[in-house]
Amino acid sequence: xxxxxxxxxxxxxxxxxxxxxxxxxxxxxxxxxxxxxxxxxxxxxxxxxxxxxxxxxxxxxxxxxxxxxxxxxxxxxxxxxxxxxxxxxxxxxxxxxxxxxxxxxxxxxxxxxxxxxxxxxxxxxxxxxxxxxxxxxxxxxxxxxxxxxxxxxxxxx
Numbered sequence: 001x002x003x004x005x006x007x008x009x010x011x012x013x014x015x016x017x018x019x020x021x022x023x024x025x026x027x028x029x030x031x032x033x034x035x036x037x038x039x040x041x042x043x044x045x046x047x048x049x050x051x052x053x054x055x056x057x058x059x060x061x062x063x064x065x066x067x068x069x070x071x072x073x074x075x076x077x078x079x080x081x082x083x084x085x086x087x088x089x090x091x092x093x094x095x096x097x098x099x100x101x102x103x104x105x106x107x108x109x110x111x112x113x114x115x116x117x118x119x120x121x122x123x124x125x126x127x128x129x130x131x132x133x134x135x136x137x138x139x140x141x142x143x144x145x146x147x148x149x150x151x152x153x154x155x156x157x
Contacts, residue, residue: 001025002065005115006053008037008045008074009122016040017125018049021144022057031056032144034125034135046074047088047095049122050107052134055074063103068110068118075107095130106129117147 006020019034033056038049046069069075078084078095080101086092099105112119120143125135 002030002057002062003027004053004057004065004067005110006046006049006067006069007112007115007118007119007122008040008047008049008071008095009119009126010040010042010045011126014039015039015126016042016045016048017122017128018045018052018124019121019125020049020053020056021121022053022060022062029140030123031060032141033134034121034128034137035134036125036128036132043071043073043077044088044091045122046071047077047091049118050074050078051091051095051098054105056093056134056136057105058098058101058103065104066106066108068108068115070110070112070115070118072109075109078107116150117144120144120147 003023008018010016016037020029021032024030037045039079048071057065078092
């Protein structure tokens, strides 16, 4: 089963970005990504990270995957039955629609230290001055290599 690790990041006056990494069942890098979000709350950035990860995975044609996020707040918000009045309801609805498509995706919590390179990818989006569409990174960035290796040792595949 493939694996998606995602993270949202908020910095300097609520400027936000999200990012993540998609790996195959052996832990090998398939794709990294990041996206600048503009002004957002932490929860909104985390929800956008989940949505962006699902979008990238879907476009890559993944059929079975587990998505990991370090945000219990975002996961609980997405899984909650009553979200009609939530300020991020449109994105939550999109995520739920993605989960109901013809693929098998689970969303699970993972402590931040086990998905540190997802945070690294999100912080790449902080360097972008304008809100941009998703930037895809097909090769592991050099600065990310130690984190990927450490994470592969810490996680079960």
